[in-house]
Amino acid sequence: MKNLMLLALGTVALASCAPMMAPAYTLTPQSGAPAGITPVGTVSASKDATTTTTTAKVSGLAANTYYVAHYHKMGMANTDPCRSAGPLIMSSMIVGQTDAGGTLTLTGSVATADIASATYFNIHTSKDSMGTPGDGGVTCTSVTP
Ligand SMILES: [Cu+2]
Numbered sequence: 001m002k003n004l005m006l007l008a009l010g011t012v013a014l015a016s017c018a019p020m021m022a023p024a025y026t027l028t029p030q031s032g033a034p035a036g037i038t039p040v041g042t043v044s045a046s047k048d049a050t051t052t053t054t055t056a057k058v059s060g061l062a063a064n065t066y067y068v069a070h071y072h073k074m075g076m077a078n079t080d081p082c083r084s085a086g087p088l089i090m091s092s093m094i095v096g097q098t099d100a101g102g103t104l105t106l107t108g109s110v111a112t113a114d115i116a117s118a119t120y121f122n123i124h125t126s127k128d129s130m131g132t133p134g135d136g137g138v139t140c141t142s143v144t145p
Contacts, residue, residue, distance in 0.1 A: 023044065023045055023143075023144070024042055024043070024044045025042060025043040025044070025045075025121070025141035025142075025143060026041075026042055026141060027039060027040070027041045027042060027043060027056070027058060027123070027139040027140065027141050028082065028139065028140060028141065029138065029139050030082060030122065030136065030137040030138055030139055030140045031083075031136075032124070032135040032136035032137045032138060033135070033137075033138035033139065034062075034125065034135070034138070036062075037060060037061055037062055037102070037138065038060040039058050039059075039060045039061055039123070039138055039139035040058065040059055040060045041056060041057050041058030041059060041060075041104075041139065042056070042057055043055070043056045043121055043141055043143075045143070047112050048112070049112065050111065050112055050113075051109050051110070051111065051112060052109065052110055052111075052112045052115060052145075053107065053108070053109045054069075054071075054092075054094070054106075054107070054108055054109075054110070054121065055105070055106065055107045056069055056094070056104070056105070056106040056107075056121075056123065057103075057104070057105050058103070058104045058105075058106075058123065058139060059101070059102060059103045059104075060102060061098045061102045061103070061104055061138070062098060062102055062125070063098055063099070063100050063101065063102045064097065064098060064099070064100060065097065065098050065102075065125065065126075066095060066096070066097050066125075066126035066127075066128060066129055066131075067095070067096055067097070067098065067104055067106070067123050067124065067125060067126050067138070068093060068094070068095045068123070068124050068125075068126040068131035068132070068133055069092075069093070069094045069095075069096075069106050069108075069121065069122065069123040069124075070088040070089055070090070070092050070093050070094075070121070070122065070124075071088070071089045071092040071110070071114075071115045071118035071120070071121050071143065072084075072086040072087060072088050072089065072118060072119065072120050072121070072122065073086045073087050073089065073117050073118060073119060074086045074117075074119040074120075075087065080142075081119035081120035081140075081142040081143075082120050082122065082137075082140035082141070082142060084119070084120070085136070086119065086120070088133075089110070089114055089115055089118060091110050091111065091114045092108070092110040092114060092115055092118070092121075093108070093131050094106040094107070094108035094131075095126060095129065095130070095131040097129075104123075106123070112145075115145050116145055117145070118143055118145050119142060119143065120140055120141065120142045120143055121140070121141055121143050122137040122138075122139065122140035122141075123137065123138055123139050123140070124136070124137050124138060125138060
């Protein structure tokens with residue numbers, strides 16, 4: 001029992017001593033998601049003074065389909081960032097395609113200064129491989145830059 005307690009304390013100490021620990025966010029489905037998909041996933045972001053690298057892993061999407069993600073600034077439509085319909089930050093765009101099982105992994109880098117006022121990160125169905133959004137977003141998380 002004593003050893004277990006020490007182990008637990010050691011884990012907490014390690015976690016609090018890691019300054020570059022990437023924040024992790026849980027994605028929540030958005031109302032713009034087409035019927036028949038149930039996106040589940042997480043977003044992690046690791047940043048230094050100049051660059052933020054963001055990775056999103058999502059399952060439950062449509063198979064073999066392009067998706068596009070961005071950071072967004074706060075909009076006026078709602079006080080919930082994910083419902084605020086805020087302007088996207090184009091330089092943060094990441095485009096990717098799901099596999100046959102509807103799983104998507106996106107990784108992209110953006111200047112940290114570009115997303116300094118971001119309040120949410122979301123993923124839209126993309127009309128094409130260029131990242132033209134096809135809807136208002138299928139899954140989203142608020143973020144703290
Ligand atoms: Cu977006």
